Amino acid sequence: MTRNMPSINMENIHHSMKSSFLSCFNFFLISLLLTHPSTSANPVIETEQARFIGTVLDLPVDEQGLARSVHAYLGIPYAEPPVGDLRFRQPVAKIWSNAAGEPINATSLGNRCPQVYNPYFPVLGNYDEDCLNLDVYVPVPVPDKAAVMFWIHGGAFVVGTGSMEILPLSPLAVFGDVIVVAANYRLGALGFLSTGDDEVPGNLGLYDQRQALKWVQDNIQAFGGDPSRVTIFGTSAGGASVSCHVLSPLSSGLFSRAIMQSGVASSPFFTGTDRSHIAKRASNLGKLVGCVNDTSKRLVECLRNVHVEDLVNASAMIHETWVLSNGPSINIPWSPVNDGHFLSKDPTTMLKEGLVNNKVDLMAGQHSHEAMLPIMAFLKDPSEPYINATIFETILTISKTNQAIAQPIIRQAMNLVYIDDITKEQNYLNTFIQIHGDHVYVCPTDAFLRASENADSNMYLYHLTHHPSASIFNTPWSGACHADELVFIFGAHFHPESPFNLTEEEAKMSMQMMKFWSNFAKTGNPNKESEAEEEISSDLRWPKFTSSNPSYKNMSLLMNNGRALKAKECRFWNNYLPTFKSFFDDSAIHGPNKMNGKDEL
Known part of the structure; x- marks a missing residue:
């Protein structure tokens, strides 16, 4: 039975932020109207597996002032429900028993993966373990052999969902003329438990993402997409996930380009290098839900019989305790580990040893005030930030x-x-922001690109310095904070009912960023939309990043270039x-x- 997951008390972590986020949450209810179905006839797509009935999402206008729409196919299962004996196992591809029967309804978002409610990123809808589904957004008309952008959401590997109401993906599909796919993957202990041995090696959430990418390879042509032009992109934990796929030989061939936003695998996200610590974390989870066993096998057998709500709350309690004891740190307990399979070694070692898929074009970047998010809980008076x-x-x-x-x-x-x-x-506020931001984001990204350099691939670096006037975090002083790029690259402004009403100059900036991102997905070069056209020759041109010429694009109203960030x-x-x-x-x-x-x- 589908149930709404209860939340745990996060006051100790979020006390200074809560009012800001709750005020922002009022906009979420309004934003449900952002991608409402039109009265047009429902589109139908036939794949080799099944036929899917989609819905039509109307957008007001495109950049030429013309009305546009998107055919959306929502909640498509890409794997069997990971329940019962399939809990804590790698995903099993969905098998359709009625491939020749009646079309399957894909007109509404599917279940969200179990998680506690979080005021930072409220996720609406039903929570259920049967959540391995994806959404496909197709621009109308769809370009011939359209490029595909596969979105991997962030949320510290414990919260989030592929399609989020406050940041709909349909504007990017329309303005970028690309097919956008978003998938759910298992979170918290359900997705990232590891026993430190072969019983549950770990990285199940990454295997979920990989299974969804395999679905794209097998089915996207039916939607008009080109399986040879798939770009994976994500922010925060999503960015780290993207770079894990770049490193993993198991994901080779499932995509041709990758965009890592505010997070790479060599960032200090990982707690999975010490197997004794990993095993102890699994044991602690078991103790919280009454599974005290002397072997990994017995522990996991017991955990498979625990009610999902109890398991999620215990998982969240371990996360909360970790955060409270480790302060403003991005290092988190439920995260990818070097399991010897998906990741053969820890990411830093893999980079040093050149274990990178060098045939993949890369774009990566971060923001000038990334660390403002974790520091907010330490501000006694958020209206006058001072440390x-x-x-x-x-x-x-x-x-x-x-x-x-x-x-x-x-x-x-x-x-x-x-x-x-x-x-x-x-005031040491900005000092800590820069120390933490450089340590966790800027410098690991720089090292990742340098280690990935290859003559056969393109690399581009960006640094967002403009703080949007309508920020996700609703604070006038936070600078270009963590996740602020999403307002721009998803084109949230271009819905009249959107809570993110940008200025005219910011709207142009959003349009340009969507163009950069979608151009990169089409050609591996943000400066041109097709292989036949010439690169931008104006000041907007984004130069490549190389070790000898480490250029970058400053994502701001001016869109100027810099060097040696x-x-x-x-x-x-x-x-x-x-x-x-x-x-x-x-x-x-x-x-x-x-x-x-x-x-x-």
Whole structure:
């Protein structure tokens, strides 16, 4: 039976943000009208598996002022329900028993994967384990052999859904002239439990995404799409997921291009490198739901019989405890692990060893104030954000960033990079924002692109610096915060009932970003829509990123270009810090005056 999942008390984490998000939630109810079905005849698509009845979503106008619409096929199952014995197993492709029978209704969104309610990103609709479904948005008319953009949602691997009412995907399909596909995947412990052994190796949520990509390869031609031009893109946990597919040989051939927004696999997202910690987390989950067993096999057998609501609440409790004990950290308990199958090693090692699918074109980027989201809970007065030296030190102490700068000499080096005058009382808000943002987003992205460089693929880097006047987080001072790019690339402004009413200049910026993203999906080059046309020659041209010429596009009203983004800071995080950590690790083995068995000079 489908049930709405209860929420846990998140007040300790979100107390300073809650009112802002709840006010934003009022807009969600309005936004249900954003993609309402029209009275036009329902379209029907016939695949080799089954026939699907879709719905028509009307959009007011396109950029030429012409009325446009989208044929949407919603809630299509791509895998069998992962329930009973299939819980904690890899997805099984959906088998249709009535392929030659009556068409299947695909006119409404399917179940959302079980999760607790979160005021950051409220997900409406029914929650049920039978949630492995996807949505297909086809522009009308559909271009010949249309490029396909496959969206992987974010949400820290614990919340979210493929199609979200507040940010409908139909404008991108229309203005980009691309087919957009969005899939649900299992979240929290249901999607990312690992026992640290072969019983449940982990990464089930990534396998779900892969199964949905296989569905696209098998079926998208029936919708007018080109299976050889599939671009995967996602933000935050979705961006990290995208880069996991870039690294994994199991996903090779399922897409040709990838866009990683605010997250890559080498970001400190992962807690899955220590198998003893992974196994302990699984054991702790079992204890919370009454599954105390001496082997992984017995533990998982017990967990398969636990009611889904109890399992999700226990999963959320472990996540909440982790966040409270680790402060403003993006490092999260339910996340991808190096299982030896999907990811043969931890992502940083895979990058160092060149284990990257070099035939994939890449676009990646992040925002100037990414870390404003986790820091908000530490602001006593959100209307006047201020962090003094004491609070700054406290945050660093409990933050995962502190593990990277634990040695005093490394901390002194970091102070030289980020703090102008450590003797002066000042507002350390932006200092922490930059430290955390560079450590978690900017510099891992830089390292990922450099490690992926290949003459046969294109790479493009962006840095969003413009804070939208209608932000997801509804704060006037947060800067270009985490997830703010979604307002632009999904064209939310172009619905008259949308809560995101941008200025005229911002609307042009949104249109340009949709064009950059869709052009990249079509050609691997954001500067041209087809292989036959020439690149943009104006100041809008987005230069390639290479190690020798690390150019980037500043996503702002001016759309100007830059070079060597955060070069000094990334030398600290990507070069200086690993060298010193290696030295201290070696010193712990050989003694403080020894290095590699030789006397220090």
